[in-house]
Amino acid sequence: MSNEILRLEAVSKAFGGIRAVNDVSFDLRQGEIVGLIGPNGAGKTTLVNLITGVHRPSSGKVIFQGDDVTRQKPYMAARSGLARTFQIVQPFPEMSVLDNVAAGALFGGDPEGLTEAREHAREHLAFVGLDKIADQPASALTLPNRKRLELAKSLAMSPKVLMLDEVNAGLNTGEIDAALDLIRAISDRGITILIIEHLMKVVMTVSQRLLVLHHGALIADGEPTAVVNDERVVEAYLGEKFAKRLKEAGHA
Amino acid sequence: MMSRLGLALFALWIVVLATTPFYADNSIVRTAIMLAMYSVLAFSWNFIGGFTGYPSFSTAAFFGLGSYAGAIAQTHGVPMGFAWVIATVFVAAFAAGLGMILLRLRGHYFAIGSIGVVEVCRLVVSSWSGVTGGGNGLNVPLLMWAPDTVGAFFLWVMLGLMVIAFALTAFVDNHRLGFGLKCIRQNEDAADMVGVNTTFYKVSAYILSAFLCGTAGAVYASWIGYIDPTDSFQILLTVKVPVMALLGGAGTVLGPAVGTAAFVVMEEFVWANFLNWNRAILGIIIVVLIFFLPGGLLKISYRRMINRLKGRESAGAPV
Ligand SMILES: Nc1ncnc2c1ncn2[C@@H]1O[C@H](COP(=O)(O)OP(=O)(O)OP(=O)(O)O)[C@@H](O)[C@H]1O
Ligand SMILES: [Mg+2]
Numbered sequence: 001m002s003n004e005i006l007r008l009e010a011v012s013k014a015f016g017g018i019r020a021v022n023d024v025s026f027d028l029r030q031g032e033i034v035g036l037i038g039p040n041g042a043g044k045t046t047l048v049n050l051i052t053g054v055h056r057p058s059s060g061k062v063i064f065q066g067d068d069v070t071r072q073k074p075y076m077a078a079r080s081g082l083a084r085t086f087q088i089v090q091p092f093p094e095m096s097v098l099d100n101v102a103a104g105a106l107f108g109g110d111p112e113g114l115t116e117a118r119e120h121a122r123e124h125l126a127f128v129g130l131d132k133i134a135d136q137p138a139s140a141l142t143l144p145n146r147k148r149l150e151l152a153k154s155l156a157m158s159p160k161v162l163m164l165d166e167v168n169a170g171l172n173t174g175e176i177d178a179a180l181d182l183i184r185a186i187s188d189r190g191i192t193i194l195i196i197e198h199l200m201k202v203v204m205t206v207s208q209r210l211l212v213l214h215h216g217a218l219i220a221d222g223e224p225t226a227v228v229n230d231e232r233v234v235e236a237y238l239g240e241k242f243a244k245r246l247k248e249a250g251h252a
Numbered sequence: 253m254m255s256r257l258g259l260a261l262f263a264l265w266i267v268v269l270a271t272t273p274f275y276a277d278n279s280i281v282r283t284a285i286m287l288a289m290y291s292v293l294a295f296s297w298n299f300i301g302g303f304t305g306y307p308s309f310s311t312a313a314f315f316g317l318g319s320y321a322g323a324i325a326q327t328h329g330v331p332m333g334f335a336w337v338i339a340t341v342f343v344a345a346f347a348a349g350l351g352m353i354l355l356r357l358r359g360h361y362f363a364i365g366s367i368g369v370v371e372v373c374r375l376v377v378s379s380w381s382g383v384t385g386g387g388n389g390l391n392v393p394l395l396m397w398a399p400d401t402v403g404a405f406f407l408w409v410m411l412g413l414m415v416i417a418f419a420l421t422a423f424v425d426n427h428r429l430g431f432g433l434k435c436i437r438q439n440e441d442a443a444d445m446v447g448v449n450t451t452f453y454k455v456s457a458y459i460l461s462a463f464l465c466g467t468a469g470a471v472y473a474s475w476i477g478y479i480d481p482t483d484s485f486q487i488l489l490t491v492k493v494p495v496m497a498l499l500g501g502a503g504t505v506l507g508p509a510v511g512t513a514a515f516v517v518m519e520e521f522v523w524a525n526f527l528n529w530n531r532a533i534l535g536i537i538i539v540v541l542i543f544f545l546p547g548g549l550l551k552i553s554y555r556r557m558i559n560r561l562k563g564r565e566s567a568g569a570p571v
Contacts, residue, residue, distance in 0.1 A: 092442060093439070108446045114427065114428065
């Protein structure tokens, strides 16, 4: 693919005896939204950690924009345009909401100084709808707003690829809809998105492509409707019932 | 960020200390020198312990190494000012090397590692008697001026260092480096993930926390004229300095100056007469700090306190 932006080549990671990620290869193409699903402990978070340099792969390669970035440190990943949100939100608790986002702009993006970073931060806060509470400390925010803050922070880093690790977990239906609108708006800016998600409905509505991890191995990679009907995926993850319901709902 | 009022008060404080030779006796000048020196150490500690949130106890190691580096250079005929520069550079290099190893540790482990450094330095200096004079200590060439002139001279040098330390603090606080250090203090993983080169930032903070301690140590050696391992590498010093910074408000720009002033004034004028109780009182201050003043003197809401007092007065007043 000519417009590929990120490629994993046979990436594996073992923790002691556990093969958390096992021989995973796939690529992401510029501008697409890709869903990554899999049961608890399948290795989804570990995969993001491997891409962003938190862990170093036991074997295999990570190629970002044509460069081998397998050995990069997290801060280098951030600066080169690989941003991620954490499954468990990670704010700078005593800093203002504004400064949280300014940190993303100052270190991950490319503004000249602190004043400029704060200006950029305001724009991103307006985009996610947090501009009214920019001066509150991050620790005072509700969970949905913390998730938005994570988003604004990673957007401030002007990412090329954004990896969202369960940004919707713990949100109610209304909040999820709002979050999905936000994700689509981010995608409209041309940012490639890898979204990790447990709720099938959510992944199905937003993703253009689906990856399925199971026991660290990639067992499916393709169009969402095709993937959820794949026998192995049904067996490993979805369960017969879900597949049937989905068929009845007319997705297949 | 710091208010104009804060800056004005700091300037006034410097002037008050700098003019002591003109209106006060030698013992006050001596106290003023110690005050300036402790302020330098507390400002320095604030970079790693305050901004970055790494509880360092290596102040005495930097101070002691600085005093020895300066003293050894001076005994070998290096002019005093140049000896201070050598001590500064030496301690900065030492901190850079040590920081790369020590800053891999976090929290308690870092604290214990940093305190161990003081002991190791003391042992090395005591045993390496060929160069350091070992347990006998070292005599440093004294300035052959009138005692009053010598006192004033060293006071102004120490105050100069204090102003440099303060200016550095204010600068770092307002720039990328300080912002990154605060990010590290609040959440190191998140800092990493927004693109802060955490290792580089932490080592920078550690060097900043060290090099002026080295200068201050060398200046101290020149002033006192004699140093030995126990005096130069004091565990007490390594505990006192963080307490001073915490007392004023760790991670704030003026906190170290306020805390040092409060501490030294109390030490000199309140319990100087209770020498045996010195350490006990230090202990009590630490306990009070931890339980009642976690943010330090600068973080107390004085306005609320005054309002509360006023409220009580009006409530108690006859209607
Ligand atoms: N730092 C680590 N050290 C040791 N084992 C780890 C580490 N990180 C993850 N693992 C193990 O790797 C496996 C995959 O974990 P991972 O967190 O990637 O799963 P996940 O797909 O994100 O699960 P979840 O849906 O619960 O978030 C698990 O068995 C986990 O215990
Ligand atoms: Mg996970």
